Amino acid sequence: MLPDTERWFVPPDLQLHWHCYGETCLVFNPRSGRTHRLEQWVMDLLEALRQGPVSLSALMEHLGLSQEEREGAREKFNRTIWELDRLGLIFPAGL
Amino acid sequence: MKIGDHSLEQLDGQLREAGLCWRTGPFILRLKADIPQLTPWLHTMYGEHPVVTEPEIIDFHLQMRRGRGLRRWWRPQVHFLLDGNILFAPFPLDHAPPLFEWGLNLCIAGRANHFLLLHTAVVAKGGRAMLLSGVPGSGKSTLCAALVVKGWRLLSDEFSLVHPDNGMVYPLARPAALKNQSIDLIRNLTTENLIGPAFPNTRKGTVAHLKPPAASVQAHEQPAQPAWVICPQYRPDRPAHLTPLAPDHALLRLGANAFNYETRGASGFHAIAALVNRCSVHHFFHDNLEEAVVALESLSTRDIQPSPSETSS
Amino acid sequence: MTLTHGTLSTPLLTLLRQPDSFPNLTLPEQDLALRLLRRAGLLAWLFYRLQEGDSWQTLHPKVRDHLEGARVVAVEDERMLRWEVNRIRRALLGTGIPVTLLKGAAYCHAGLPMARGRLVADVDLLFVRDDLDQVEQALTEHGWKQVKLNSYDQNYYRQWMHELPPMRHWERLTEVDLHHTILPITGRLKPNPALLWQDRVPVVGESGVWTLSAVDMTLHAMVHLFHDADFDRGLRDLVDLDGLFRHFAKTEPTFWASLTPRARQLGLGRPLFHALTHLNSLMQTPIPQAVLIDSQKDGPIWPLRPLMGLLIPLAILPGHPERANLLRILAWWPLYLRSHWLKMPPTLLFSHLTHKLSRRWRPTVQNRRLV
Incomplete structure (x- = not known):
């Protein structure tokens, strides 16, 4: 579990390349040189993180999730954030 | 002029001396070889391929060479060389044609990065x-x-x-x-x-x-x-x-x-x-x-x- | 002084000094030049030098294909280098440990023009020795593992070298070398890492990332050339040095004035002497006469001076790809011994060499460079 004090962002100069097919997008990250298959909601999440470093709670609030929804979604978000960090699609504040 | 237009003797001579130069697709290769088994195979399989006689930029300078040392007397082998370097372990001598094809594939896969x-x-x-x-x-x-x-x-x-x-x-x-x-x-x-x-x-x-x-x-x-x-x-x-x-x-x-x-x-x-x-x-x-x-x-x-x-x- | 072996060196050196002269070569000469440059890892270097000029469109289409293919690989190498540095920063985030880049990673992050088209195999980093344990631990937590070495090599690195055994990322398979000084700790030359540390300069736009100063970076490139027994890469190193000299001579007003004093302060006067001598004679790098004369004081005594003058160009300049070159092999061995002499006390040297010798005969696979 990631500490909620950690804040995440997508740098403005990270220009992802993408092709979307329905709800699935293939994304090429020119920094890592890797190609990923992402669901549309993850694309929206990446877009939200372009606004600047935010914590997980603030992010869920920004995406309009209610208090109960947030509790239910926390683990899914947590895993997604962990994975996106590992793939180098998002960065912790300070990097 | 195609490879098939040469006699086997002419082909063999070229392979042994200056090397045979020919075009395959977008590539030009030059092969030197002292492998008698290879010549008739190339003569047939690459028979339709155009020979290059003018000076050209050559994509792959290749050599097929018999293994040296004592081993050749009981298990003759053949090496594939690119630019004078042996790229991988030798094949038995009578597998020279598959080795040539395999080696050329490796050369193309590693080098033709403009495609x-x-x-x-x-x-x-x-x-x-x-x-x-x-x-x-x-x-x-x-x-x-x-x-x-x-x-x-x-x-x-x-x-x-x-x-x-x-x-x-x-x-x-x-x-x-x-x-x-x-x-x-x-x-x-x-x-x-x-x-x-x-x-x-x-x-x-x-x-x-x-x-x-x-x-x-x-x-x-x-x-x-x-x-x-x-x-x-x-x-x-x-x-x-x-x-x-x-x-x-x-x-x-x-x-x-x-x-x-x-x-x-x-x-x-x-x-x-x-x-x-x-x-x-x-x-x-x-x-x-x-x-x-x-x-x-x-x-x-x-x-x-x-x-x-x-x-x- | 012109010392050539065979007929290849002169046209090749002309090409290295004046890459724009490439289109003036005949087609067979261009073909041979492409082969030699490929082997030296300099094909993409030629791409960028020709692209800077206006001869690109006049080149033979096949030459353009070869150079374009080399450019693609070099661009990918640079991406890899930048991403590895980013991932290392990610692993060290929160530790407060600064990252100092060496060699290729430094050239690229410092934005030096000579870094364009430079092939890279791994990332070299400098740390304070006391930080190394923590660095190793942080990297391990983020997916790096010690490269499997036999126990002899493990020992060799841990006891005698200026770096830890390399670490490799399990997923990306890229290697990082963690140094705590720029030369082996047992070596005769012992540049004080604290001095290098003091003069570091920050990389613009990458907080916590540093490079050596311009002068130190250049001196490090020199010890690399004349101390690593990797003379097959010698030509590339020579071109690197030429690029560093030409660039810093333009951008660093105090470069020439501080070069020799700094080299002496770090105990690197002798490598500087060799580098200046051979850059001057082989690459015709513009070096102020006063610097050349001053550096003579650090040169070796007769008969070592003419001997090294003879051996170094022989070992560095490549022979014909398809002909064995006895002269070159003969030159290579004394230099190999010398490079180890400089690295280690003689008793150690003996055990290391016999060990290395017995392993030299194993077949090596270097497909990436060769193909």
Whole structure:
């Protein structure tokens, strides 16, 4: 579990390349040189993180999730954030 | 002047001395060799290929050399050299032709990074290319050879040379390698004698080569427009059947199997996406080579336009 | 002084000094030049030098294909380098440990023009020795593992070298070398790492990332050339040095004035002497006469001076790809011994060499460079 004090962002100069097919997008990250298959909601999440470093709670609030929804979604978000960090699609504040 | 226009003695002399220079697809190679077994094989299999006599930039300076040392007296071996460097462990001397083909594949896969190099067989009809993508054992090469025997143009049994600027596939009509049972399957499709000698006990079993048709070799300057991507799978009890494959799956599959997808970066990503958007893409199960050829013939007379994707700039 | 072996060196050196002269070569000469440059890892270097000029469109289409293919690989190498540095920063985030880049990673992050088209195999980093344990631990937590070495090599690195055994990322398979000084700790030359540390300069736009100063970076490139027994890469190193000199001579007003004093302060006067001598004679790098004369004081005594003057160009300049070159092999061995002499006390040297010798005969696979 990631500490909620950690804040995440997508740098403005990270220009992802993408092709979307329905709800699935293939994304090429020119920094890592890797190609990923992402669901549309993850694309929206990446877009939200372009606004600047935010914590997980603030992010869920920004995406309009209610208090109960947030509790239910926390683990899914947590895993997604962990994975996106590992793939180098998002960065912790300070990097 | 073609390689086949030379006498065996002339060819042998050139291979031993200055080296034989010829063009295959977009590449020019120069081969020096002191392997008597290789000469007649090259004479037949590369017989239609044009010899290069003018000074040129040569893509691959190759040598095939017999192993030295004491070992040669009881187990003669042959080395493959690029630019004077031995690239991998030697083969037994009587496997010189498969070693040559294998070595040249390695050279192209490692060096021709001005192309996007997909790992597929490619055949064409009327300027439109069909890419056959499959893991080893899927029957990709067999299907490729069957289509060629039935009149399709051979571009390559191993590489799609995709030009990153125009998306066209460039031809490389070299001998097509057939393995084990495939050799007889192809031999039975035709009354002509198109298949060269069999080499038993290579690391891939018995290997023989289909000679590229003269018309395919002569078209070495004519690229083809990709129109179909087929992922064949031989299954003993599945009659020939095509199922559409989702474009995102096709893109990942072609990328993952390519020789230099990661090396080419964003350009490789967009090139494959454009190719997949332009092509009709199918899984293809079949249990009989002749029926498979008929099914693909009939696909080629239809035209399917896939829906375009939404795309970043 | 012109010391050539065979007929290849002169046209090759002309090409290295004046890459724009490439189109003036005959087609067979161009063909041979492409082969030699490929082997030296300099094909993409030629791409960028020709692209800067206006001869690109006039080149033979096949030459353009070869150079374009080399450019693609070099661009990917640079991406890899930048991403590895980013991932290392990610692993060290929160530790407060600064990352100092060496060699290729430094050239690229410092934005030096000579970094364009430079092939890279791994990332070299400098740390304070006391931080190394923590660095190793942080990298391990983020997916790096010690490259499997036999126990002899493990020992060799741990006891005698200026770096830890390399670490490799399990997924990306890229290697990082963690140094705590720029030369082996047992070596005769012992540049004080604290001095290098003091003069570091920050990388613009990458917080916590540093490079050595311009002068130190150049001196490090020199010890690399004349101390690593990697003479097959010698030509590339020579071109690197030429690029560093030409660039810093323009951008760093105090470069020439501080070069020799700094080299002496770090105990690197002798490598500087060799580098200046051979850059001057082989590459015709513009070096102020006063610097050349001053550096003579650090040169070796007769007969070592003419001997080294003879051996170094022989070892560095490539022979014909398909002909064995006895002279070159003869030159290579004394230099190999010398490079180890400089690295280690003689008793150690003996055991290391016998060990290395017995392993030299194993076949090596270097497909990437060769192909």
